Amino acid sequence: MATASAPESSLLSLLYRSYPTVISPDATELDLAHATPKIFSQNSYTEAEQADAKQWLEAVRGLTAGLAKDDKQVVDTILGTFNTHLSTRTTFLGAKPSVADIAAYAVIGPLVEKWTPEERTGEKGYHYIVRHIDFVQNGSVFGLRIPDEEKISIDLDDVRFVPKPADPKEEKERKKKEKAEAIAAGQEKTMVVGQTKGNKVNDPVHEAPTTTTEEAPAASKKDKQKKEKKEKKEKAPKPPPAPAAPPSxxxxxxxxxxxxxxxxxxxxxxxxxxxxxxxxxxxxxxxxxxxxxxxxxxxxxxxxxxxxxxxxxxxxxxxxxxxxxxxxxxxxxxxxxxxxxxxxxxxxxxxxxxxxxxxxxxxxxxxxxxxxxxxxxxxxxxxxxxxxxxxxxxxxxxxxxxxxxxxxxxxxxxxxxxxxxxxxxxxxxxxxxxxxxxxxxxxxxxxxxxx
Known part of the structure; x- marks a missing residue:
């Protein structure tokens, strides 16, 4: 992947290649904070949205610095923030594209490329980041010119764990409730088993009745007669099938x-x-x-x-x-x-x-x-x-x-x-x-x- 070695230079190269009418190939640096409305001129951006895009760009820069210092805590924190934010949004701004999305792609893409399937979509994986990366590199709304051989290979059908669409607080309460129900069910089962055991073994009132050798044949003969009588009884005819409902x-x-x-x-x-x-x-x-x-x-x-x-x-x-x-x-x-x-x-x-x-x-x-x-x-x-x-x-x-x-x-x-x-x-x-x-x-x- 072209972005693997130098995210900033790769980002500039990607922007030049994808938006030649907006980004000059002669420029040596780019004002990313004000680039979004120029690149995506078909959309209108409020001041608040432009401020949000700038804030997410700063977060991407923070991630870049954390990766450079190999600061795992910073990297994990920022990735977790991105993943949670994107769980309810298509892009960082909600639905509108921004340079922040492309910058995140340039920095996070090489990480996703190296992640195992479990790191991508496992129980503790970054599902929404992976989806976002795939959307940015393939979505027509971005129109990035990335050769197929440079795209990150993402198998959308390889999902190791499906996160429940609920917030963490609700999930915690659900698990707490299920645990309480399981404990209650276990106590009830223990009581029932203990009672049954006592009835059969320790309680003479509930001992199984004995049968003499003379009574057994009589009982067997009676059962046989009932069975023959039941077999001779005519079976009730099946009801006719219900008429098909008219087309409607x-x-x-x-x-x-x-x-x-x-x-x-x-x-x-x-x-x-x-x-x-x-x-x-x-x-x-x-x-x-x-x-x-x-x-x-x-x-x-x-x-x-x-x-x-x-x-x-x-x-x-x-x-x-x-x-x-x-x-x-x-x-x-x-x-x-x-x-x-x-x-x-x-x-x-x-x-x-x-x-x-x-x-x-x-x-x-x-x-x-x-x-x-x-x-x-x-x-x-x-x-x-x-x-x-x-x-x-x-x-x-x-x-x-x-x-x-x-x-x-x-x-x-x-x-x-x-x-x-x-x-x-x-x-x-x-x-x-x-x-x-x-x-x-x-x-x-x-x-x-x-x-």
């Missing part, structure tokens, strides 16, 4: 979800990991208890990183699909999907370039409240959609937004519904509404695809 988008379990918090996925720079209250009952499949609030929640991975600011994913209402089969995404199990709108594209084109807007229910809608399309409210959603039947794939092409920015379902887009009796009674375009009658909307996208 109501088979999809759409609900109001409340995102309690969201963080960057530790092993994928395109994903967010959200903790969402979907109104599930305690102990429901694919749920857990959020220790901070005591609510039953689902963990949901969404490919929205870089398309929706992370701050827009905090403490907000969304529409979630709750009966898709859970999938594991880079080591984290995702148990629902967040609905979002994006412009429709021609077949075969990339549909993930943005812009993207979240489908938003009314502010007063309760988490878990059912959401359905007008004219398609009859019938209950399936507990879990069978992937082989492709229910979601069948009806999703009808999910759209209107000129009034309402999320809706256009039945004319779904071939299986053409000529169906249910379609005749439903409106051509049914709005996505809550049980209370509120309409789900988007910010500005008209005629968009919703998925």
């Amino acid at each position: 988008p109501s088979l999809i379990d759409l609900r109001v979800g409340h995102i309690l918090r969201a963080i960057n996925h530790p092993n994928a720079d395109s994903l967010f990991v959200s903790t969402i209250d979907c109104g599930d009952a305690l102990g429901s499949d694919n749920t857990s208890v959020d220790e901070a609030t005591g609510k039953t929640v689902r963990t949901v991975c969404s490919g929205l990183n870089g398309l929706v600011p992370l701050e827009e994913m905090q403490n907000r209402k969304v529409v979630v699909v709750c009966n898709l089969k859970p999938v594991t995404m880079r080591g984290i199990k995702s148990a629902a999907m967040v609905l979002a709108a994006s412009p429709k594209v021609a077949e075969g084109e990339d549909s993930h370039g943005g812009p993207v807007e979240l489908a938003t229910p009314p502010a007063d809608a309760a988490a878990g409240e059912r959401v359905f399309f007008e004219g398609w409210s009859s019938g209950e959603p399936e507990k879990q959609l069978n992937p082989k039947k492709k229910v979601w794939e069948t009806f999703q092409p009808g999910f759209t937004t209107t000129d009034s920015l309402e999320v809706a379902f256009e039945s004319a887009q779904i071939p299986v519904l053409q000529g169906a009796e249910a379609t005749a009674a439903a409106p051509a375009v049914g709005k996505l509404v809550t049980q209370a009658g509120g309409v789900c909307t988007v910010k500005s996208l008209k005629g968009a695809a919703v998925r």
